[in-house]
Amino acid sequence: LTVSVVVAAKRENITHHQHANVGDLSSAHGFHTTTSTSYYVTFLVESGDRIELCVSGTEYGMLVEGDTGRLTFQGTRYLSFERI
Template sequence: MSDFGFSPIGGGLFDIMSTLFPIIFVVIFGIIIATFISNGVKYAQNKNSPQRSVFATIVSKRMYVEHRSSHHANDHMHSSTSRTHYYITLQFDNGERREYLDVKNLYGLVAEGDTGYALIQGEWIVAFERSMERSHQGAY
């Protein structure tokens, strides 16, 4: 019988895979843990940020839908979830624009062009009170 330079049991490719699999597993697990830690730190920073009230105009609104699905091959089940993130962009009197994550369900209560006082906490918008005087100035 001829020998092709590898043993059918325990040689060559098997040795490479037995080395690579733990490394790949650790890297993927590390990425998942780092993502959880990063999101937790960002949440804590926003939660602990002081709230400040600023006069601004709402210049745009957008939503981002995040889809996740998983397939279970053994029992032929499929599950999927989605989550929608809402963002509101404000323009301040100095012309600066900044986008904030809507954490208090303001998205449906405000419209582009509304002016008023926004309550900001870190990267979040937590309240918006319209100012009727300045809202109507541009309408005429």
């Protein structure tokens, strides 16, 4: 589906996970932490509806609040944004 939209908002969700070091069930030898970041963009459709989709870090960096263009998505899956 392709619709005309405005980029309304952007947000990042950073998650930290702490794990016991490999082979150390007691945690006596410490932990290591992994971090993951998810990127979300909210698009405002002409009807006034808002759609929030998860995008790659590259796409996130290229989109600016206020950008106007054509959003292509399938269900909740972001496919592309073409700036007008």
